[in-house]
Amino acid sequence: MRIPKEGTAASNNAFRRFGPPRYRDAKFAYDGGLLELEAEMRYVSR
Secondary structure, three states: OOOOOOOEOOHHHOOOOOOOOOHHHHOOOOOOOOOOOOOOOEOOOO
């Protein structure tokens, strides 16, 4: 398995135990202009 050594983050803090988060879980609406996003870094224990 190729598990990243560094932490990863996705919009909406979407997370899956195995593999990348699903698009539908990470997507968000954007109407243009300034947008501030906050994401939590997660580390997968080995």
